[in-house]
Amino acid sequence: xxxxxxxxxxxxxxxxxxxxxxxxxxxxxxxxxxxxxxxxxxxxxxxxxxxxxxxxxxxxxxxxxxxxxxxxxxxxxxxxxxxxxxxxxxxxxxxxxxxxxxxxxxxxxxxxxxxxxxxxxxxxxxxxxxxxxxxxxxxxxxxxxxxxxxxxxxxxxxxxxxxxxxxxxxxxxxxxxxxxxxxxxxxxxxxxxxxxxxxxxxxxxxxxxxxxxxxxxxxxxxxxxxxxxxxxxxxxxxxxxxxxxxxxxxxxxxxxxxxxxxxxxxxxxxxxxxxxxxxxxxxxxxxxxxxxxxxxxxxxxxxxxxxxxxxxxxxxxxxxxxxxxxxxxxxxxxxxxxxxxxxxxxxxxxxxxxxxxxxxxxxxxxxxxxxxxxxxxxxxxxxxxxxxxxxxxxxxxxxxxxxxxxxxxxxxxxxxxxxxxxxxxxxxxxxxxxxxxxxxxxxxxxxxxxxxxxxxxxxxxxxxxxxxxxxxxxxxxx
Amino acid sequence: xxxxxxxxxxxxxxxxxxxxxxxxxxxxxxxxxxxxxxxxxxxxxxxxxxxxxxxxxxxxxxxxxxxxxxxxxxxxxxxxxxxxxxxxxxxxxxxxxxxxxxxxxxxxxxxxxxxxxxxxxxxxxxxxxxxxxxxxxxxxxxxxxxxxxxxxxxxxxxxxxxxxxxxxxxxxxxxxxxxxxxxxxxxxxxxxxxxxxxxxxxxxxxxxxxxxxxxxxxxxxxxxxxxxxxxxxxxxxxxxxxxxxxxxxxxxxxxxxxxxxxxxxxxxxxxxxxxxxxxxxxxxxxxxxxxxxxxxxxxxxxxxxxxxxxxxxxxxxxxxxxxxxxxxxxxxxxxxxxxxxxxxxxxxxxxxxxxxxxxxxxxxxxxxxxxxxxxxxxxxxxxxxxxxxxxxxxxxxxxxxxxxxxxxxxxxxxxxxxxxxxxxxxxxxxxxxxxxxxxxxxxxxxxxxxxxxxxxxxxxxxxxxxxxxxxxxxxxxxxxxxxxxx
Numbered sequence: 001x002x003x004x005x006x007x008x009x010x011x012x013x014x015x016x017x018x019x020x021x022x023x024x025x026x027x028x029x030x031x032x033x034x035x036x037x038x039x040x041x042x043x044x045x046x047x048x049x050x051x052x053x054x055x056x057x058x059x060x061x062x063x064x065x066x067x068x069x070x071x072x073x074x075x076x077x078x079x080x081x082x083x084x085x086x087x088x089x090x091x092x093x094x095x096x097x098x099x100x101x102x103x104x105x106x107x108x109x110x111x112x113x114x115x116x117x118x119x120x121x122x123x124x125x126x127x128x129x130x131x132x133x134x135x136x137x138x139x140x141x142x143x144x145x146x147x148x149x150x151x152x153x154x155x156x157x158x159x160x161x162x163x164x165x166x167x168x169x170x171x172x173x174x175x176x177x178x179x180x181x182x183x184x185x186x187x188x189x190x191x192x193x194x195x196x197x198x199x200x201x202x203x204x205x206x207x208x209x210x211x212x213x214x215x216x217x218x219x220x221x222x223x224x225x226x227x228x229x230x231x232x233x234x235x236x237x238x239x240x241x242x243x244x245x246x247x248x249x250x251x252x253x254x255x256x257x258x259x260x261x262x263x264x265x266x267x268x269x270x271x272x273x274x275x276x277x278x279x280x281x282x283x284x285x286x287x288x289x290x291x292x293x294x295x296x297x298x299x300x301x302x303x304x305x306x307x308x309x310x311x312x313x314x315x316x317x318x319x320x321x322x323x324x325x326x327x328x329x330x331x332x333x334x335x336x337x338x339x340x341x342x343x344x345x346x347x348x349x350x351x352x353x354x355x356x357x358x359x360x361x362x363x364x365x366x367x368x369x370x371x372x373x374x375x376x377x378x379x380x381x382x383x384x385x386x387x388x389x390x391x392x393x394x395x396x397x398x399x400x401x402x403x404x405x406x407x408x409x410x411x412x413x414x415x416x417x418x419x420x421x422x423x424x425x426x427x428x429x430x431x432x433x434x435x436x437x438x439x440x441x442x443x444x445x446x447x448x449x450x451x452x453x454x455x456x457x458x459x460x461x462x463x464x465x466x467x468x469x470x471x472x473x474x475x476x477x478x
Numbered sequence: 479x480x481x482x483x484x485x486x487x488x489x490x491x492x493x494x495x496x497x498x499x500x501x502x503x504x505x506x507x508x509x510x511x512x513x514x515x516x517x518x519x520x521x522x523x524x525x526x527x528x529x530x531x532x533x534x535x536x537x538x539x540x541x542x543x544x545x546x547x548x549x550x551x552x553x554x555x556x557x558x559x560x561x562x563x564x565x566x567x568x569x570x571x572x573x574x575x576x577x578x579x580x581x582x583x584x585x586x587x588x589x590x591x592x593x594x595x596x597x598x599x600x601x602x603x604x605x606x607x608x609x610x611x612x613x614x615x616x617x618x619x620x621x622x623x624x625x626x627x628x629x630x631x632x633x634x635x636x637x638x639x640x641x642x643x644x645x646x647x648x649x650x651x652x653x654x655x656x657x658x659x660x661x662x663x664x665x666x667x668x669x670x671x672x673x674x675x676x677x678x679x680x681x682x683x684x685x686x687x688x689x690x691x692x693x694x695x696x697x698x699x700x701x702x703x704x705x706x707x708x709x710x711x712x713x714x715x716x717x718x719x720x721x722x723x724x725x726x727x728x729x730x731x732x733x734x735x736x737x738x739x740x741x742x743x744x745x746x747x748x749x750x751x752x753x754x755x756x757x758x759x760x761x762x763x764x765x766x767x768x769x770x771x772x773x774x775x776x777x778x779x780x781x782x783x784x785x786x787x788x789x790x791x792x793x794x795x796x797x798x799x800x801x802x803x804x805x806x807x808x809x810x811x812x813x814x815x816x817x818x819x820x821x822x823x824x825x826x827x828x829x830x831x832x833x834x835x836x837x838x839x840x841x842x843x844x845x846x847x848x849x850x851x852x853x854x855x856x857x858x859x860x861x862x863x864x865x866x867x868x869x870x871x872x873x874x875x876x877x878x879x880x881x882x883x884x885x886x887x888x889x890x891x892x893x894x895x896x897x898x899x900x901x902x903x904x905x906x907x908x909x910x911x912x913x914x915x916x917x918x919x920x921x922x923x924x925x926x927x928x929x930x931x932x933x934x935x936x937x938x939x940x941x942x943x944x945x946x947x948x949x950x951x952x953x954x955x956x957x958x959x960x961x962x963x964x
Contacts, residue, residue: 287829289798305842308849309815311775331798332791336836345773348835349823351891355791362794404821404838 031439034359037410037471038397041451042095042464047074047103048419049085051455052117053172054462056092056376056447059123059135063447064154065090065098066121066137067455067462069106071114076103084108085115087139089154095451095464101155107142110424114142118170118185121151122177122205129180129204136160136205138182140170146184146198148205163208169194172233172294174244179203181211181265183234183244188213190221193230197246199265212269216248216257216283220271229253232293232322235375236261241299243281243343249291250322251330251369256292257283258317258343284338284346286319289331293322294372297340298383301403314341316349316403323369323391326426327436328362333369335388337403352406354393359413365436366423366458367391372443380450380475385409385467387452392438395454397467399474410471414439414456414463421459450477509851509923515897515956516884519936520573520949525581526552526906527563529940530600531655532947534570534863534932537606537618541932542637543568543576544604544620545940545947548927549597552944554581563598565622567637573936573949579638584624596626596652601668601719604634605660605688612663612687619688621646621665623653629667631688646691652677655719655859662686664694664751666730668719671696673704674757678716680732682751695755699734699743699769703757715741718809721781721862722747729767731804735777738818742770742778742806744830770825770833772806775818779809780859782873784890791889801828803836803890810856810878813912814921815849820856822875824890839893841880846900852921853910853943854878859928867935867960872896872952874937879923882939884952886959897956899939900924901948908943935962 033040046067053068069085076083078100086106091099106116120138124130137149137157145165150158169187176182180203187194196215200208213220216228229249237243242262248255263279286292296318306312317340321333334353340346353370354361361368371389374381381387388396394413398406422435440457447453452465467475511518528548535542547563554561561583569577584599601623607613620632620640631644652670659665663686670677679698683691699715701707709715715734723729730745749765772778782805792799807822824837841848841855848855858876861868868874875883881900885893901924909920927942937950952960 284834285832286834287826287832289829303819305840305844306819308843309817309819311818325796328795330796332789332795336834338835339773342773342775345771347771347773347776347823348825349821349838351836353791353891356794357791404840 031364031416033415034394034411034413037467037469038395038412038465039468040412040463041466042092042098043461044090044098044100045419045461046088046455047076047100048459048461049074049088050111050115050457050459051088051442051462052457053119053443054445054453054455055119055121056445056451056453057121057123057135058448059154062091063093063449065092065453065462066119066151068117068119068139069115070111070117070457071107071109071142078103087116087119087137089151089157090462091154092451092464098464102157104149104157107144109142116140116142118173120173120175122175122180126177127180127203127205138173138175138202140173143167143169143187146170146173146186148202148208160206161208163200163202164198171195171231174234174236175202176236176238179239180205181236183236185231185233191215191219192221192223192227193219195230195232197231197234211265213271214264215276216255217273217276220273220276223273228255232291235295235297237297237299243297245295245297245317247292247295247319249286250293251291251324251333252289254286254290254292254319254321255283256286256295256317256319256338256346258340258346282344282346284348286336290336291321291333292319293370294320294375296320296373296375296386298400298403301383303402303404305402314339316340317346318373318386318400318403320370320373320388322371323367326366326423328356328368335370335398335406337406350404350406352398354390354396359393361393364392365438366426366440368393374444374446374452376446376448378446378448378450380448380477381446384474384476385471387444387446389441389444389454391440391442391457394439394441395444395452395465397471401474409474410467412454412463412465414441414454414460417460419459419461420456423458450475509900509903511902512846512881512900513898515952515954516882516899516937516950517953518899518948519951520570520576521946522568522576522578523906523946524566524940525555525578526944526946527566528598528942528944529927529947530598530942531602531928532930532938532940533602533604534930534936534938535604535606535618536933537635537637540569541571541934543570543938543947544602544634546600546602546622547598548600548942554583556581564624565599565602567634567640569637570936570949576947576949580640582632582640586625599624600654601656603656603658603665605658605663609660610663610686610688621656621658621685623656626650626652626670629653629656629669631685631691644689644691646683646685647681654678654717657720657722658685659722659724662725666720666722668717674698674702675704675706675709675712676702676714676716677712680717680720694751696757697750698757698762699741700759700762703759703762706759713737715739718779720745721783723783723785727785729783731781731783733778733781733806735772735779735808737811738774738777738808740772740777740808742772742781742804742825742833744768744827744833768831768833772808776820776823777808778806780807780857781805782860782862784870784887787870787890789889789891798828801826801890803827804833805860805873805887807857807859807875809858810854813853813910815843815855816912822857824893837891837893839885839895841877841883846880848880851879852923853925855880861929861931861937863931863933865931865933865935867933867962868931871959871961872956874929874931876926876929876939878925878927881924881926882929882937882950884956888959896959897952899948899950901939901941901945904945906944906946907941910943935960
């Protein structure tokens with residue numbers, strides 16, 4: 001195999017084991033993979049579709065990756081037709097030989113205006129009233145609707161029902177598989193913000209039951225004054241912890257809201273100020289130039305250095321901002337760690353950013369900044385390592401065993417390939433020749449085997465990674 | 479001349495070393511000096527008095543250190559008399575040889591021996607008459623607290639012979655750390671007033687003419703004023719004194735709280751000074767820009783502003799490159815870590831109405847087994863003098879049994895320790911005790927209470943448990959971070 005300009009040993013090794021990486025090396029711009037303590041285990045080009053959310057589940061001995069896509073249109077080689085970007089379904093049982101199984105088309109449109117960016121999967125055996133032999137997929141259809149699919153046979157997904165439609169926006173949903181409760185990020189036309197939460201009981205996936213509408217006070221219809229910024233997505237800690245964390249804002253107006261789940265689900269449902277505030281335990285407003293995209297809880301963290309003091313155990317929320325401007329035309333979007341041990345007074349204690357100078361990232365083109373963390377709480381990584389996507393700085397792996405001192409222990413920036421596309425909004429606004437092409441690692445997820453999946457907003461595909469060296473030693477692969 | 483063999487020399491050296499170690503151990507202490515990038519320049523035993531706060535000023539070519547003491551009595555070696563701890567006045571022009579000039583004793587209620595607030599003469603601030611709007615240009619003035627009851631004004635033009643010239647306030651119930659703006663004369667005096675609901679609040683005085691104190695207003699958090707419903711305790715967010723950025727910055731940063739449940743309050747100075755003075759909830763709230771609750775674990779004792787910080791790594795970002803921060807720190811109270819760990823927090827106040835914590839600094843417990851050394855382990859206060867040598871570059875933090883810690887603050891998102899100095903305990907060091915299974919056990923440890931710098935760049939640290947005052951300088955790579963060139 002011939003490499004364009006030598007290539008590092010790491011790349012050569014990865015290349016030898018993963019045939020599809022040859023594509024990555026036949027690339028036009030001058031960026032090869034940059035790697036520390038991670039290695040490429042596999043790759044899939046995702047039909048060169050702009051990708052948002054990967055979710056990986058084990059289905060009867062097979063490992064299936066579901067990828068939600070942003071809007072766009074690409075050829076599906078399986079059907080030979082051009083299809084609007086929707087959901088990619090891939091067998092990743094052998095990560096070195098990923099197999100593209102099916103593409104479910106999405107909504108017409110580009111970027112966040114079309115596609116089917118969000119996807120979640122639950123096993124019927126986990127859902128209170130699911131068919132134990134089945135697997136269910138919750139996905140968005142563009143900005144219009146939330147849908148439920150039967151993906152028991154991932155090669156042949158079947159639409160079961162449309163949960164809700166007629167929306168003007170959707171985004172990062174959360175679905176509790178053990179209860180069936182789903183928090184659907186939605187934009188009903190009468191709310192004052194583009195995105196709020198519609199809560200459904202999907203315990204029986206074929207019979208969605210609406211529970212309530214929820215948002216920050218001020219976002220509801222009829223409220224006055226400046227509405228708090230729109231929702232990005234929630235993470236529920238489930239009935240045991242009885243908490244739901246909501247992240248609002250992207251690169252500005254960030255708000256972390258801590259909510260009592262029980263009160264949220266059982267409290268009075270009319271959308272009044274009082275009812276919206278009833279389940280709210282507290283909220284933390286970030287400086288106006290920072291958002292709150294992902295809000296990931298780190299419970300019961302034992303701080304080693306506090307061992308001899310009172311109260312060495314603490315709870316934190318790992319808050320990730322979202323960079324949305326190209327070439328650093330905004331304040332740095334990064335990671336914030338909030339101590340929520342005393343929930344009514346969440347208090348920021350640490351932050352972390354990729355040093356810009358370490359890769360000249362502001363000059364590489366497109367977005368540089370944080371976007372999202374993994375959300376699967378597998379014991380392999382939970383409380384030890386967290387993976388954060390950083391757009392043109394790829395994936396960053398942080399040791400968070402001491403959340404007061406997050407430490408980068410690994411990273412992976414994929415190579416640009418022939419498929420990597422410039423930002424469509426740049427192309428629209430400027431002379432396309434001036435739009436730089438860069439990696440845009442959008443979201444990350446891990447599976448229960450410890451593989452790490454990153455997907456690219458700029459059409460570069462999906463890279464499956466493993467930790468190596470000192471970083472791998474931090475994980476818990478027992 | 480006799481040739482001494484290498485072996486004999488080595489043995490002699492070993493003996494000398496063993497002898498000095500034995501000496502160190504026999505001095506009832508278990509701790510020798512521990513340093514990184516900091517060097518001891520000079521020392522004064524402060525007559526073996528418990529020290530709270532040092533302030534160093536240049537007076538007619540001499541450098542004078544004023545040290546406020548906590549309660550206790552000790553012999554004043556200048557007159558042979560036993561005196562209640564008050565204010566030590568030292569000539570530190572030559573920091574290698576500090577010269578003890580005068581002890582300004584206290585009497586009466588200030589003689590409490592528990593070293594708590596309200597004992598000795600904790601607070602001391604000095605202004606030059608030439609800076610004060612209505613001061614005598616030739617004179618130097620010292621504002622100090624005495625016991626719980628009194629705030630006094632002294633003429634210290636001749637530091638060997640201070641003279642009291644006014645009582646600023648008396649019949650108080652508590653005193654603590656004051657702040658005096660030398661360019662305006664406005665003083666924020668930490669006082670306890672009998673009719674207020676908490677032990678300490680702020681009395682704002684105009685001391686532009688030091689002999690004619692004018693009370694401007696009493697200030698505290700809404701809920702602390704006379705007539706308000708009783709708060710959970712008299713220590714509910716009681717005041718620790720502010721940091722003022724003066725008329726130009728127009729901000730005051732107030733720290734509140736004692737054992738947790740603290741708050742940082744950002745106040746519009748102009749509105750504070752010119753707003754309606756009656757202590758109604760509305761009037762108390764009107765100068766407040768933001769109140770950041772620190773939660774039940776942390777109080778806010780020390781505050782130190784780092785405003786207009788250019789973050790080098792943000793240079794290419796079009797927004798958010800220049801940011802404002804406040805360092806806030808609680809006060810470790812309990813000996814041997816019998817409390818939640820206390821740490822320094824960096825608060826981003828660029829958007830003043832939404833202050834948010836972005837970073838922390840902790841001395842690693844393991845690095846010195848500090849929880850087992852005896853005494854308190856945790857932060858207490860920073861230097862407050864903003865000399866261009868250190869400001870926005872290095873901040874010094876008093877960390878009780880971990881001595882003084884020098885932090886590189888050029889990037890407040892990522893504070894870095896670049897130096898420290900933990901003095902040796904000595905014969906004066908008083909042990910710190912805890913009760914275990916009904917029995918008291920005591921350990922002798924350093925208790926660095928406060929740190930200050932002077933405009934030459936010397937660093938002064940003083941000890942709560944009588945070890946004295948150590949004068950330090952930065953060395954090595956830490957010194958490079960400071961700005962000694964201009």
